[in-house]
Amino acid sequence: MDVMLGRAPELGRLVSYRGPERRRGSPDRWWRHALEAIDLGVCLLGGDGVLLYANSTARQQLNEHAPLQILDGQLLAPQLNDQTRLDNALADVQRGLRHLICLGRGAARLSLSVLPLQDGHGRQAQALLVLGKRNLCGELPMLAFAREHQLTAAEQQVLQSLCAGLQPQEIAQRHGVAISTVRTQIASVRAKTATESIRDLVAMVAQLPPMQGVLRVMELR
Template identity: 35%
Template sequence: MDSQHLLRVFDEIDYGMLIIDAQGHILHANHLARHELANGRVIMSYGNNLLGSNAGFTSQIQQAMESSFRGQRRLLMLVEGEKELSLAFTPLSHPLETDAPSVLVLMSRQSTSDNLAVRMFARSLNLSPSEESVLMGLCRGLQIADIAEQHGVAESTVRSQIKTLREKAGAPSIRRLLHRINSLPPVVPALRIITPMPHNATEFSHP
């Protein structure tokens, strides 16, 4: 597989992915990572370096990167109010190896409701639009009362729709249905919801 095909594969992975060199420069960012960097919610790119959206996040990121370049794996949970993102730092080379050191940074997986496979699953079961909407509500963790209020229907209607959902999916319970949903392959939406950026991460930065 050539490098261009490999980069396209990275873009279809349901996790943001960054590759960072020993100078802290971003060598590659897949689509979800570029989206996260562009919105600046928790992390950002400045001068092509990975930073946090505040000084505390930046300090934690720099410490994790330093540990990774020493061959240690690190997991960060960056949380501030409603903003939350986990980052796993994995060394791609051993400190004693001769190749140029680099670190892989994996970000939190998208929420289940953002996984395109859930929509595909709904269509494979021939769910009605209202049934699909109820399914998405369950995936977001909403209670039956919340879904009913959101749709402007009685709770009994939502319970009936959930019963139909379970029957179509062959799931004996809501828990089993959601387990099946969580086991679906991670399919990234045709996310190009931000201006497409070149694969070469050095060509973008955000102040």
């Protein structure tokens, strides 16, 4: 899927965001804390393509090995064709258009959406960049899901394997158990989660809200 985002930056270091939310109790400051608590990469760009804010998940995803990187306070795609998509996306964002783009190839492939934001006077001021999930379900949401539905450790392991795309026979071989055991565990998970098929079960897990596995303590000044 191809649609666009960004602006050609120069090499350098990440510029940390120093916005007006440094005032104690400011709603903007609390929104920054909220974005740090979810396992979903989020960036805020100015109308000129300058990076205003990137949460910790985004900074982890946009590293030196990623098809999109944060350098000198801007977004840089190492590959020229990806950079072109980035440039076109930001240009379209200025016209109020939304886009979804996919950058890179193989395991490093990154999908992201680019959403236009407007100021209080209806003028295009910024763009919201939301990165695709790194995996179907993070460790913490999976653990919370297992606890909510009272899954055993073995059932949780089987569920994680299903979400990783493994077939029951592959799960049995990997864990050194009989296929009948895996099928019994899958049936138990489906009963506890009130799902009618493996597809419904995996879809249910895919819809879990992202949660950070590490509590990040931030200064509230």
